[in-house]
Amino acid sequence: xxxxxxxxxxxxxxxxxxxxxxxxxxxxxxxxxxxxxxxxxxxxxxxxxxxxxxxxxxxxxxxxxxxxxxxxxxxxxxxxxxxxxxxxxxxxxxxxxxxxxxxxxxxxxxxxxxxxxxxxxxxxxxxxxxxxxxxxxxxxxxxxxxxxxxxxxxxxxxxxxxxxxxxxxxxxxxxxxxxxxxxxxxxxxxxxxxxxxxxxxxxxxxxxxxxxxxxxxxxxxxxxxxxxxxxxxxxxxxxxxxxxxxxxxxxxxxxxxxxxxxxxxxxxxxxxxxxxxxxxxxxxxxxxxx
Amino acid sequence: xxxxxxxxxxxxxxxxxxxxxxxxxxxxxxxxxxxxxxxxxxxxxxxxxxxxxxxxxxxxxxxxxxxxxxxxxxxxxxxxxxxxxxxxxxxxxxxxxxxxxxxxxxxxxxxxxxxxxxxxxxxxxxxxxxxxxxxxxxxxxxxxxxxxxxxxxxxxxxxxxxxxxxxxxxxxxxxxxxxxxxxxxxxxxxxxxxxxxxxxxxxxxxxxxxxxxxxxxxxxxxxxxxxxxxxxxxxxxxxxxxxxxxxxxxxxxxxxxxxxxxxxxxx
Numbered sequence: 001x002x003x004x005x006x007x008x009x010x011x012x013x014x015x016x017x018x019x020x021x022x023x024x025x026x027x028x029x030x031x032x033x034x035x036x037x038x039x040x041x042x043x044x045x046x047x048x049x050x051x052x053x054x055x056x057x058x059x060x061x062x063x064x065x066x067x068x069x070x071x072x073x074x075x076x077x078x079x080x081x082x083x084x085x086x087x088x089x090x091x092x093x094x095x096x097x098x099x100x101x102x103x104x105x106x107x108x109x110x111x112x113x114x115x116x117x118x119x120x121x122x123x124x125x126x127x128x129x130x131x132x133x134x135x136x137x138x139x140x141x142x143x144x145x146x147x148x149x150x151x152x153x154x155x156x157x158x159x160x161x162x163x164x165x166x167x168x169x170x171x172x173x174x175x176x177x178x179x180x181x182x183x184x185x186x187x188x189x190x191x192x193x194x195x196x197x198x199x200x201x202x203x204x205x206x207x208x209x210x211x212x213x214x215x216x217x218x219x220x221x222x223x224x225x226x227x228x229x230x231x232x233x234x235x236x237x238x239x240x241x242x243x244x245x246x247x248x249x250x251x252x253x254x255x256x257x258x259x260x261x262x263x264x265x266x267x268x269x270x271x272x273x274x275x276x277x278x279x280x281x282x283x284x285x286x287x288x289x290x
Numbered sequence: 291x292x293x294x295x296x297x298x299x300x301x302x303x304x305x306x307x308x309x310x311x312x313x314x315x316x317x318x319x320x321x322x323x324x325x326x327x328x329x330x331x332x333x334x335x336x337x338x339x340x341x342x343x344x345x346x347x348x349x350x351x352x353x354x355x356x357x358x359x360x361x362x363x364x365x366x367x368x369x370x371x372x373x374x375x376x377x378x379x380x381x382x383x384x385x386x387x388x389x390x391x392x393x394x395x396x397x398x399x400x401x402x403x404x405x406x407x408x409x410x411x412x413x414x415x416x417x418x419x420x421x422x423x424x425x426x427x428x429x430x431x432x433x434x435x436x437x438x439x440x441x442x443x444x445x446x447x448x449x450x451x452x453x454x455x456x457x458x459x460x461x462x463x464x465x466x467x468x469x470x471x472x473x474x475x476x477x478x479x480x481x482x483x484x485x486x487x488x489x490x491x492x493x494x495x496x497x498x499x500x501x502x503x504x505x506x507x508x509x510x511x512x513x514x515x516x517x518x519x520x521x522x523x524x525x526x527x528x529x530x531x532x533x534x535x536x537x538x539x540x541x542x543x544x545x546x547x548x549x550x551x552x553x554x555x556x557x
Contacts (some may be wrong), residue, residue, distance in 0.1 A: 003383040012378035013390065015371040016434055023431045024397050027408030087303050090296040102545045104304050107311070109552070110537030112492040114509045115530045122317065123310045128325050128523065130313045161310065166552055173549035211553045222401030225494045243403035243495075250407045251499070263404040274399045278392050281556065 028267070034260035052261035062262060064237060065245040072241060073220045076159045080216060081209070083160070084167025089197070091172050102172075105165040117229025120158040124230070144231060148238035151231045155239055158226060163216060170212040174205035207284045214277045218270065242266060311534070318527035325523045340528035350525075353508035354532065356422065357491065360505065363426035365486040368433040369479060376441035377467070381450065394435035398554070405431065406499045413500055422505045425497045426490075433486040436554065440485060443555025444478025481547040484540060491536065508533060 038048040056062055087105075092098045108116070124144050126132040135142040144154040178200065186196045224243035227233070233240035233248070240248070246266065250259035317325055318340050319333040328334070344350040378384070379391060409428050410419070418424040452474070456466040472479065498510040512529050544551070 003381060005384070006382040007384045009378035009382035009384040009387075012374035016375040016394070016438060017390070019367070019371055019427075019430055020394065020397055020434055023409075023427055024400070024405075027405050027412055030408040030411060031404065087299070090299040090303075092296070092300070099542075099545055101300060101304065102548060103541050104307060106541050106545070106548050107534070107538060108307055109548075110488050110492070110534070110541060111311075112494065112509050112533050114494045114512065115533050118512065118526060118530050119310045119314050122523070122527065123313050128317070128329075130309065130331075133329055161307065165307070169549040170553055173553070207556075208549070208553060211556055215552070218399045222403065224401075224403055243401055246401075246403045247406060247495070250403075251410075256407070259407070267400060267404055270399050270401065271396055274396045275392070277399075278395055282388075285556075 031260045031263050034256045035264050038257055048257060052257040053265070055258055056261040056265060059258070061245065065240055065242050068238075068240065069221060069242045072156070072223075073217055075156055076163070076220050077213065077216055079156070079160050080164045080167050081213060084164050084212065085171050085205070085209070087164065087168040088171035088175055089201070091168070093176075102169070105168060108162050109165055111162075113225035114229050116158065116162050117226045120154060120161075120226075121230045124154050146235050148235055151235060151239050154230060155227045158230065159220065159223070162226065163219070167209075167212045167216065170208040171205055174208035175201060178204045207281075210280060210284070214273070218273060218277075221270070221273075314527050314530050317523060318531045320524060322522065322524050337524075340524040341532075343525050344528055344532065350511060350529070353506060353511035356501070356505050357497075357507040357509070360422040360425040360429070360497070360507070361487055361490040363422055364429045364433055364490045365483050367426060368430055368437045368486045369483055372434055372437035372441055372482065373472075373479070374467075376438050376445055377471070379438065379442045380445035381453065391438075394438055395554075398432050398435040398439075400431070402432075402493070402495045406495055409496060410499050419500065420502045420504050424500050425505060425507070428496045428500055429490045429493060431496075432493075433489055436489065437482045437486055440482040440551055440555035441475065441478055443550065444475050444481070448474050477547070481544055481551050484544045485551045487540075488537060491533075 035052055036048055036050070038046045038051075091101050111119070123129045123131045124142075126136050126143060132142060132144075141147075142150050144150045182200050183196070186200060191199070222243050223241060224247065227239050227241060228244055231239045233244045246259060246262055249255050249262065316332060319336055319338070321335060321337050321339065324330070324334060379387065405428075413419045413424040413428070418427075448471070452470065453466070456470050461470065494507070494509040497507045501507065501510065508529065512526060541548075550556075
């Protein structure tokens with residue numbers, strides 16, 4: 001749609017601007033302030049320059065958290081995206097069962113994050129959980145509180161359980177927008193199932209899949225509550241991701257300076273990815289408008 | 291043949307989704323002795339004690355009340371400020387509009403962990419710590435951008451001729467907006483409200499950081515089932531089930547817009 005040039009539209013945006021500035025810019029400036037100052041309590045601050053950044057860049061602890069975070073995001077993307085597409089392809093196209101599947105699939109998305117953690121914490125326990133009990137019964141030694149591999153498996157399966165439906169729902173919405181005529185043409189050409197997927201369905205799903213991948217990447221990158229409830233970042237540090245480490249540093253140990261420097265770098269990464277997201281999305285919008 | 295294999299895949303997937311939830315419901319209907327003592331797929335001695343504990347103890351059910359208060363406050367604030375802004379973004383181009391739209395998106399994407407400590411200090415210093423409004427305002431951080439994006443997606447679908455006709459007919463802007471435009475995007479408003487409600491309801495990190503007693507959300511209350519006599523698993527499970535219910539109740543109404551909402555209005 002062509003838009004009218006009108007700078008008075010700023011008045012309509014003003015409430016949003018004020019509100020979000022209050023809840024985003026002011027806190028962010030506090031963080032910037034902490035990141036360049038040192039304190040010994042009593043609200044006395046000393047200029048520390050870039051020391052904290054220097055420390056954060058060279059800290060093994062943060063490197064460890066970053067590597068674990070990157071691994072976690074990579075693993076869940078590698079599982080959730082193909083699985084989500086696969087599920088979407090198998091969903092009923094219309095009628096009651098389609099609605100039914102939509103509703104059941106959306107259910108995990110709407111459960112409070114800590115309850116998701118609680119569900120899996122209970123579900124995986126060897127004494128009272130169905131999963132833990134079953135695994136023990138068939139002779140697999142499984143204990144997510146003491147074995148790092150089991151802890152990782154639990155957190156990954158939990159995230160797959162929680163968020164695969166998001167990918168599936170978006171892919172399904174993309175599939176629904178493909179006109180029947182495309183499929184008929186493919187049938188006349190005697191295209192194989194794979195060819196239909198590769199040359200008709202996948203290109204049509206490109207836009208929504210991109211949104212799905214980026215949303216999953218961002219949200220998994222700042223995951224906090226679910227692994228915190230299930231494993232508390234343990235055993236040891238094996239499931240301590242970036243957000244968990246940051247909260248531990250800032251609220252637990254009150255190391256304001258390093259935590260703030262850490263926050264800012266974290267935020268810059270997010271900003272960069274958001275920018276890529278936005279650019280790609282606006283380009284897609286423009287292509288569709290043509 | 292293809293239909294049957296599809297049905298099988300879907301059945302397996304839905305089972306995978308439902309079994310952990312079933313297990314929670316199952317546990318919430320058992321006594322603690324049965325949970326820790328025996329292992330059964332369904333409750334042998336059906337009991338509603340766990341739910342009664344929550345519904346009769348103020349320190350439990352006030353958690354729900356607190357959560358609902360700040361979630362509703364947040365939804366109302368978010369939608370109220372997002373409506374005019376989304377209209378501006380969908381109808382006008384103005385200086386800096388693209389940058390502003392992008393900046394809003396970064397707030398949806400920013401990790402709450404970065405904001406936890408500064409929020410705590412900000413709201414403590416202005417005396418709003420442990421109030422419902424503090425949590426509601428804090429959640430605006432990600433809900434206002436979300437509402438703007440979703441509403442903008444819906445408003446783009448309304449033809450511009452409607453605005454122009456209304457102005458020719460002599461409608462003033464506020465009257466046009468409330469009388470004509472809002473009914474046209476009613477489904478969009480409903481969906482945006484649903485998503486604000488949901489994201490505020492599921493968030494724990496900020497709401498836990500900003501409250502201690504008076505506005506403590508149910509999610510934070512749940513952590514106190516660890517007591518001297520060990521875990522009260524039954525009550526924990528019952529509390530979990532009760533937090534799932536609001537989402538489960540309204541999801542049917544927005545089922546066709548779920549994808550659009552999660553995709554920030556871009557499907």
